[in-house]
Amino acid sequence: MAPDLLTLTPQGLFCPAGGFHIDPWRPVARALVTHGHSDHARPGHAAYLTTPQALPVIRHRLGPITAESLPYGQPLAIGPVTVSFHPAGHVPGSAQVRVEHRGEVWVVSGDYKTEADGLAEPFAPVPCHAFITECTFGLPVFRWRPQPMVIADVAAWWAANARAGKTSLLAAYSFGKAQRLLAALPPLGPILTHGAVEEINQILRAQGYPLPATTRVTPEITAKTHPGALVLAPPSALATPWARRFEPAEEAMASGWMAVRGIRRRRGLGTGFALSDHADWDGLLTAVKATGAPRIRATHGYTVPFARHLCDLGLQADTLQTEFTGDDTPGDGA
Ligand SMILES: [Zn+2]
Ligand SMILES: [Zn+2]
Secondary structure, eight states, X not given: OOOOSSEEETTEXXXXXXXXXXXXXXXXSXXXXXXXXXXXXXXXXXXXXXXXXXXXXXXXXXXXXXXXXXXXXXXXXXXXXXXXXXXXXXXXXXXXXXEEETTEEEEEOOSOOSSOOSSSOOOOOOOXXXXXXXXXXXXXXXXXXXXXXXXXXXXXXXXXXXXXXXXXEEEOOTTTHHHHHHHHSOOOSXXXXXXXXXXXXXXXXHTXXXXXXXXXXXXTOOTTTSTTOEEEEOGGGTTSHHHHTTOSEEEXXXXXXXXXXXXXXXXTOSEEEOOOSSOXXXXXXXXXXXXXXXXXXXXXXXXXXXXXXXXXXXXXXXXXXXXXXOSSOTTTOO
16 A cells, blocks of 8 residues: 555644645645644745745745745645645635545645635535544534624624623634624724734735725724724733723623533623634535545544444545644634
8 A cells, every 4th residue: 555645743744755744734845735823824934835825924924934826726846746735614725635646635724614704715516535624513413503693693793782882892803704704794883903803904904905995903992992893803812901991891702612512601692793714514515525535534523433433334434633622722713
């Protein structure tokens, strides 16, 4: 039997035939990077390869790096191996990586979701022999409602708060989730942004992603200057002195983890909107089937139950121990 096209080294996922890593967590010579979240785009690699859409955020986050970009769908030869990027639907610019060698094709999903969100390039299944899939939400309890329904809930919450003379403080990851909300929400009032969100907004706007006007929160901005505003901030900014200027305010968080009542309660959030940039249970199964791959390697989340379920379906599935956080840490945009 031929050796695996992709293997695990202490640095991360490695292609021995091509001599490159994919989303490595320790410094390597050549890194293919699926997207700009911090558990995938790490500092210290000698050379980076990513999509042109993902590169500006990665440069913003990592500072000066040696990087090249490769457009979606365009093949590139790296030694005897051919690689290409394909939309993952996770955040703007995010990619799956297709790796081909001597007729054998492996695909690394990176983080992905199957529902089109109106901003990120929609997920495109890629036929392959082996699919390395994330499974952050790989349990049957995770089933997302369609985005328009969740957005309608957020809009109703915002409108009700504004009617009650309150600010709406919405926590969302600063890259991906925040912009997805911005692009989808109706214009019900002023939208204020934490600096971490606004920096990403400006980068994506400059790239041509359609985002509505937003105002960065500066010291003179308070609930009085912008009554009825929606404030988009990273989760870490809630319950801080920074947030106090918006009182009286209602707080909420948009995250896939909000589907679990216990997590919502532990975070002390009365309101949670279950909106995730990762595939839910059905999305994962749909994506796996769409690849036609007989071999699946599960990483990044509920790997053991998900792989077991795939084995029950007759697939050759196992788990792959990676160092992607796959939880609700700020970097990952769950
Ligand atoms: Zn991730
Ligand atoms: Zn991610």
